[in-house]
Amino acid sequence: MKTNRLEAFSDGVLAIIITIMVLELKIPEGHTLESLKPIIPTFITYILSFVYLGIYWNNHHHLMHASDTVNGKVLWANLHLLFWLSLFPFATGYMGENHFEYLPTAVYGFVLLMASLAWGILFYVLRQKHSNQTIFRKAYNRVWKAYTSTGLYAIGTVISFFYPVIAISIYVLVAILWFIPNKQLEKTIITN
C-alpha cells in the first residue's frame, strides 16, 4: 500500500475528529450572559484539543513524509493512533462539562498519554522498516520531545486526582512545547 493512501485516510479521520468535536459544545438553554457561563470550560478544552489535533496532523504528515510504502504493521499502528485521537471529542466534552473535576481531567490526560504512546509505537514501527534510510534516522534521531511529553502526560494524569489545575497547566505546557517549531527536523526533511 502506498503511503499517500494511508495519509489521505488519516487526514480524513483527523479532519472529522477536529470538526465533530464542536458538537460537544452544547447550545446553552436561554440567551443570557449567565447561560453562557457553564460552557466556558468546554470552550477552553475545545481550544486545547483543537491545538493538539492540529499538532498531531502536522507531525503525522512529517512522519509519513519520511516513509514511502506501508506494511500491515504500520497500518495497524496508525489505526491504533487514530483510535486514541478519536476519543478526543469524548474526553473534551467529559472534562469540559464537568468543569475540570478530578476524574474527567485524569481521563483527558489518559487519552493524551495513550495517543502519545500510540505515536511512539507508530514511530518505532516506521523506524524499524527504514533502518537503513539515513534521512529518517537523522531527522528522528533525537525525539526528546515525544519522550518528554509522554512523561508529562503520565504525571498530569496522576496529578489530576489531587490538583486538576496543575494537570491542565501541564497539558497546556506540552501543547506550547510542540508549538515551537522543530527547526532541525524541518530542515533535514526539506533539504533531502
Place this chain on the structure above:
Amino acid sequence: MKTNRLEAFSDGVLAIIITIMVLELKIPEGHTLESLKPIIPTFITYILSFVYLGIYWNNHHHLMHASDTVNGKVLWANLHLLFWLSLFPFATGYMGENHFEYLPTAVYGFVLLMASLAWGILFYVLRQKHSNQTIFRKAYNRVWKAYTSTGLYAIGTVISFFYPVIAISIYVLVAILWFIPNKQLEKTIITN
C-alpha cells in the same frame, strides 16, 4: 468510472463512520468513577467496531486494487456494502447501551452478517468482471476466510438470543481471524 474515485468516496464514508461512532459514547452525567461504569460496555463495543471498520477499510483497498474500472453493478454493490457498514455506529450504541442484552447483541451480529454478505456480493461482481484476469482469480481463489466469517456471524446472531456472551466471543474471534495477515494475498498483489 475509474476505480480510484469509488475508492476515494468509500474511504471518505469509512473515515466518517469510524469517527462519528464516538458520538454514541455518551458523556456520562457526574464525575465519579461510578458514573463511568455504564459506558464501559459501549467502550468495549466501540473498540470492536473500530477494529472491524479498520479491517474492512484495509480489505476494501486490496479488493479495489485488483480492479481498474468499475461499472454500475460494482458501484451499487459497493454502496450496498457501505449501507451496512453505515449501521455500525447504531449497532454499536444499541448493543453497548443495553449492556450486551439478547436482542441488541443479535442486531449487532445481524449487521456484521449483512456487511459480510454485501462484501461477498461485491467480491462476486468484481470477479465476474475480471474473469480472465489471472491476478484477481489467483489472489482471491481461496476466500475461505470470508465464508467462515459469514457463517460465524450467522451462528453468532442466532446464539445471541440464548447466550449473548458466546455470541460476542464469536464476533471477537472473527475480528482476530482477520487480523492475522493473509500473506498469500499480499504477495500475489505486490508481485504482480
Place this chain on the structure above:
Amino acid sequence: MKTNRLEAFSDGVLAIIITIMVLELKIPEGHTLESLKPIIPTFITYILSFVYLGIYWNNHHHLMHASDTVNGKVLWANLHLLFWLSLFPFATGYMGENHFEYLPTAVYGFVLLMASLAWGILFYVLRQKHSNQTIFRKAYNRVWKAYTSTGLYAIGTVISFFYPVIAISIYVLVAILWFIPNKQLEKTIITN
C-alpha cells in the same frame, strides 16, 4: 477552478450527508422487540434516502465528467444543490420519526423536489457553458428522466397532504426509475 476540485468537495459533502444520516436513527430505549418497532419507519426512510444520495452521487459524477472547468455560476449552482441534499438527514428523521404523517411526508417530498430543481439548474448552467461541445449536448439531449421525476416529486408533495402512502410510493418509484441504468448516457460518455 478545475472541475476535479469541485468534484472532490461535492464528494466529501455527499459522503458526510450519507453517513451522518445514521445519527437520526435514534437508539431505542429498552432492548425488547417492541422497542425496536418505533424506529422501523425511520429505518425504511433511511434506506430510501441512502439510495437517493447514491443516485445523486453517481449522476453528479457523470455530469461533472462532461465538463472540464467551472466558473462562478457552476460553483454556486453546485452549492445550491448540496444545500438541498444537506437537508436529507433532517427530512429523513422528520418523516421517519413521525411515521409518514401528512406534513413530514410533504416536507420530504419538497426537499426531493428542490434538490431535483437544483439539479436542473446545475445542468442548465453547465450546458450553457458547453453549448458547442457535442458530447455534452448529445449525452444530455433527452433528459426526460429529470423532468419526469421533478414532476413526480411535485405531485408527491401535494398528495402527501391527503394520502401519504401514495406519496411515498411515488418517491420509491422515482428512485427505481433512476436505478435503471441510462445505457445511452454511459455509452456516449465512455466512447468519447
Place this chain on the structure above:
Amino acid sequence: MKTNRLEAFSDGVLAIIITIMVLELKIPEGHTLESLKPIIPTFITYILSFVYLGIYWNNHHHLMHASDTVNGKVLWANLHLLFWLSLFPFATGYMGENHFEYLPTAVYGFVLLMASLAWGILFYVLRQKHSNQTIFRKAYNRVWKAYTSTGLYAIGTVISFFYPVIAISIYVLVAILWFIPNKQLEKTIITN
C-alpha cells in the same frame, strides 16, 4: 509542505462543518404546521451560514492558488481560521434556537468577526511569504472587501445588543457583498 495537502485538509474540514451544521436543525416534536414554526429561525440562519461557508471555501481556494508551498506560520494561520469557522454550527444553532435574541446574535457576529480577522492574518502571512511574487501582490492589492466586511461584522456585533434585526441585516448584506464576483481577482489569477 505542499499547498495542495493543506488545501485538501481545509476542504475536508469545510465540507464537514457545512454538513454537520444540519444536526443543529433539530427535528421538531409533532407533525403539525405549528410545530415547524420554532425551527424557522434556525433554518434561516442555516441558509446564511451555508452561504458564508460557501464563500469561505471559494475564497480559500483562490488564496491558496496564489501560493505554492506553506510554512509553519501559514499552517497555523490556516488552522486558526478553521477554528473560528468550526464554531459556525454552534453559532448557527445558538442564534437560531434563541430566535435572534440580543446575545446570540452578538455571538454569531463575533464568530463572523473572528473568522474575518483570521482570514486577514492568513492573507497577511501569505503575502509576507510571497512579497516578490507579482501575481499575488496584484491580485490582492486592493482587498477593500475584506476590510469593509471586518468593520461591518464589528458594527453588527455591537448593534446586536440593541437592534438584533439590524445586525442580521448587516450579516446578510456582507454575504451579498461577497456573492458579487470579484472580476479583477479572477482575471488576474486566470491570466497568469
